[in-house]
Amino acid sequence: QQQVKQSPQSLIVQKGGISIINCAYENTAFDYFPWYQQFPGKGPALLIAIRPDVSEKKEGRFTISFNKSAKQFSLHIMDSQPGDSATYFCAAFVNAGGTSYGKLTFGQGTILTVHP
Amino acid sequence: DAMVIQNPRYQVTQFGKPVTLSCSQTLNHNVMYWYQQKSSQAPKLLFHYYDKDFNNEADTPDNFQSRRPNTSFCFLDIRSPGLGDAAMYLCATSRTGGPREKLFFGSGTQLSVL
Structure with missing residues (x-):
């Protein structure tokens, strides 16, 4: 119920190509869906996020597509660059019951490699 | 400039020997989290x-404890x-x-147990 399933585990893309990473969830209490980017030896950093009442959000080369009825969301990286090579985690936020704060559940991660 | 600082960067301990990892923040944030991340896995919230x-978290082993003496340290x-x-x-x-x-993450502490 609390899981977020992410695929693929790893992805290799040529420079200039489109990278697509998919996530699915079951818990309808999740109400915010961020993506985090992690470089080796660093902690994850927020990349982009979406609310469930929005179907798409775009920031530069990064786009989240969200399908509430299917309980799926995906990250698209357009014009992928070698500097985008990192591990990407989708995540979902749920409130701690009866409070204004909560916690993130992360997907398993996708290792993206962009070849020059 | 580092806003969430974790020390040490690498920690080696022996099987069964207590160890403490530290985290400090300069952001004055209310909430602090500890995640465990094993190789090629998702970060897993401990508390x-x-x-x-x-x-x-319900599935955090009793072996793990946490202290937050003030806003800045955990x-x-x-x-x-x-x-x-x-x-x-x-x-x-x-x-x-x-x-x-x-969430603002630190760079993490890599723990090895010998």
Whole structure:
């Protein structure tokens, strides 16, 4: 119920190509869906996020597509660059019951490699 | 400039020998989280503090404890580390813990258990 399933585990893309990473969830209490980017030896950093009442959000080369009825969301990286090579985690936020704060559940991660 | 600082960067301990990992923040955020991240896996939430209010995840082993003596500092204590506890431990903060607040992560402490 609390899981977020992410695929693929790893992805290799040529420079200039489109990278697509998919996530699915079951818990309808999740109400915010961020993506985090992690470089080796660093902690994850927020990349982009979406609310469930929005179907798409775009920031530069990064786009989240969200399908509430299917309980799926995906990250698209357009014009992928070698500097985008990192591990990407989708995540979902749920409130701690009866409070204004909560916690993130992360997907398993996708290792993206962009070849020059 | 580092806003969430974890020390040490690498920690080696012996099987069964207690170890403490530390985290400090300069952001004055209310919420602090501890995540465990094993190789090629998702960060797994161990516990979090909303101010002084401690919240333990149901599946966090009793072997793991945490202390938050003040807003800036939070510690992760592993009372009797086992080989399975070898992992990256990530500390993160959030201003309010609300859904649209981003988490700020430290660079992590890589724990090895010999």
